[in-house]
Amino acid sequence: MKNFIITLVFAFVSTTFYAQGAFDKFDGQDDVTSVIVNKKMFDLMSKVKVDASDKETQQYISLIKKLDYLKVFTTKNPKIEADMKASADKYIKTAGLEELMRVNDSGKNVKIMVKSGATDTQIKELLMFVDGAKNDETVLLSLTGNFDLNEISVLTDKMQLPGGTDLKKASKGKK
Secondary structure, X not given: OHHHHHHHHHXXXXXXXXXXXXXXXXXXXXXXXXXXXXXXXXXXXHOOOOXXXXXXXXXXXXXXXXXXXXXXXXXXXXXXXXXXXXHHHHHHHHHOOEEEEEEEEOXXXXXXXXXXXXXXXXXXXXXXXXXXXXXXXEEEEEEEEXXXXXXXXXXXXXXXXXXXXXXXXXXXXXX
């Protein structure tokens, strides 16, 4: 029994660390734009004084308190796009993510995968991969924490994330 518990803890910890490191190779690469926000920054952002009558900003502050990490990588470089796709596919298989939504629109393929929490709309991890069409950027977005899928549209509006419109559609589609 003791070995089982140790194995279970190790599996959980290694998956969590893998999630944080699976896409780090894209950070700092030429031809890749990256945005990385960690828990400490989310905590600082949540301490901003807000107008009590502004409901949308209150929702935003409530959501960012629940987030641990946001990583967004974008590129138009075909070689890096292929590497991002391979990395995302590998991660999806090993991290136990389930498909939330897939869209193919005018050659642009969008995959949104999640690791569920305690309820249907509770999310521990969200991964979005947008395979850029001809002149569009390829976007790889990873969001971890413990948040409700229905709150995502507030985040995409306030932070103006690449691929945000696709995320907004997903949050409205699963209620």
